[in-house]
Amino acid sequence: MFGALNRFIARLDDGPREQGSSIHGTFGFQVLRNTNAEIPLEPWFDFIIGINGRTIDNPDPNLFAAEVHNCAGSAISLGLFSAKGQKIREVFFQVPAEKPSLGLSLQWTPLSATEDVWHILDVIPNSPADTAGLLPYGDYVIGSPEGLVRGESGLGELVEDYMNRPLRLFVYNHEYNVTRPVTITPTRTWGGEGALGCVLGFGALHRIPAPLEEPPHGPGETLFSTDSAFDEQRPTSSASHAAPNAAPLAPPTADFLVPANMQFQSKSPPLAPSPSAKPKKGRAHHAFASPSAGLDDYFKEGEEKSKEQDYAPLARAGSVPPPPKIGGPPRAGGPPKAATPVQKEDEPGAE
Secondary structure (H helix, E strand, O other): OOOHHHHHHHHHOOOHHHHHHHOOOOEEEEEEEEOOOOOOOOOOOEEEEEEOOEEOOOOOHHHHHHHHHHOOOOEEEEEEEEOOOOEEEEEEEEOOOOOOOOOEEEEEEEHHHHHOOEEEEEEOOOOHHHHHOOOOOOEEEEEOOOOOOOOOOHHHHHHHHOOOOOEEEEEEEOOOOEEEEEEEOOOOOOOOOOOOOEEEEOOHHHOOOOOOOOOOOOOOOOOOOOOOHHHHHOOOHHHHHHOOOOOOOOOOOOOOOOOHHHOOOOOOOOOOOOOOOOOOOOOOOOOOOOOOOHHHHHHHHHHHHHHHHHOOOOOOOOOOOOOOOOOOOOOOOOOOOOOOOOOOOOOOOOO
């Protein structure tokens, strides 16, 4: 649909190594300010490189404004280049009929200007960067309201000009996809190396990546839900009162309620032992219920055993159990005589 714009997109999609070189010498209208909330354009990051299917190759702003006026009361399409991940996209929106304006402040700028970013790789504790609130790995210095920052040495030159003075920087955080102003005071007397106290990265490996699809979770946020099909089938108290005769819900099909020692048994129910059969000596064998029988049979068997023990015959009330027997039964001639003590060889005889 875009013609020349599609060829431009194809060059950017060739590969990561060719993306940086393909945008050199290419210009577009950089968005400096956006006062129209209906247009999803981000200042500094977005460049308008096409309009209504045609690539913009003329820096004359009057031609661009005339194209917008011609679309008053109808839809207009814009081809955009984003510095976040160096991606191309197309947006459509309606141009007002009464005031055919986009509500944008634009500037003709080379797309390579988005490569002048500095990646914060590390922040030394108690340094000016640490005091200013710079975050390692996620923060990118993208510019400053104090002046243009161009080239690898641009930020260093600006820092030298503001030595021991507050310096304002525009910092973009990739993890939270936000841009914030940061005020830092460069100094060489803070007790460490460098004027900022942070490690910076510059070049092709430190471009601004595409924003994350899902932002990271903050402290205390729920990471996942443990709701299951069993929770969905669980009846509420109001439902149980409304339909007391209703059939109970079927248990879930998941086997997380089956004990571990039941999972590997056969589906056929175990055979009941014969009442005359005696258990064999040796290692004890434990009978396990089948998972197909369910937990009801498993607990029913234990309940029956408990009832058998509860209803076992007991002695009559009031009777005292006999004392334990000591020795054999008494002889017919009378009570047993006391046994004569046996003298040991080491003990003297009785006098």
